[in-house]
Amino acid sequence: PVKTIGHRISRIEAHNLGERLDIGCGPVELHDIAGPVNRMLDRLQRAFAQLSQFSSDLAxxxxxxxxxxISASEITLSRERSTEEYEALIDSNIEECQRLQRMIETMLFLARADHSKELLRPDVLDxxxxxxxxxxxxxxxAENKGVHFAIDGATQVRADxxxxxxxxxxxxxxxxAHA
Known part of the structure; x- marks a missing residue:
């Protein structure tokens, strides 16, 4: 029975995470192993599904x-444009690049938060x-939303x-986003 459990566990991979160990066929002593392994597989299957969904959403x-x-650039390049139109395209592309940059920063932040053992590095910040x-x-x-920032006051904070x-x-x- 131990070899059977070992063989069954060794066959489990990402494409068949739904497979479980049969607790009923074997000595009762092995139930203490098979039960926790099956619960671990449940957790791995849920985590893998969440990761797959996250990857799909991110893509x-x-x-x-x-x-x-791409489409704005192709349209702009389809004929001669004024300097203002080219500048508008560049501004638009910069905003989209910043949006992508925020997404990537968020992904990196989540990856570090989940796996990081680094300590915070607090500093005094203005x-x-x-x-x-x-x-x-x-x-x-903010300008596109009709929002204007006003910074009032001066203080320091100790933070990472x-x-x-x-x-x-x-x-x-x-x-x-909700203004």
Whole structure:
């Protein structure tokens, strides 16, 4: 029975994560092994399905800005345009690139958060400088939404720079998306 369980486990791969060990056929002592292995396989199957769905969603989300840039560029290049029209295309492509960049940054953040053993590196940060940097990054999106930033006050905070920037960026991005 131990060899049977070992052989069965060795055959389980990504394409057949639904396979389970038969707990009923074998000595009762092996139930203490087969049960936890089956529960582990349940967790792996759910995690794999979530990862597959995330990858599919991500591919779809990344395809949209790329398709926008390609089609806008092709249309613009189809005939002579004014300098203003070329500048508008470049501005539009920059916004789409920034959108892709935010997606990639989010993916990297999630990967580090799930697997990182790094400690936070807190530092004293000037909030006015951090907000100024952040608002300049989102200025184009804000203008399109009719939103204007006003930074008032000056204080310092002790925080990990990348984590603070990520949190503030998420807040501003969500605020602009729903403004």
């Amino acid at each position: 779809h989300d990344m395809r949209t800005p790329l398709a926008n840039m 909030c006015h400088e951090e907000f100024a940097r952040l608002t300049s990054y989102f200025e184009g999106v 720079p990348s984590m603070l920037r990520r949190a503030l960026s998420n807040l501003v991005s969500n605020a602009l």
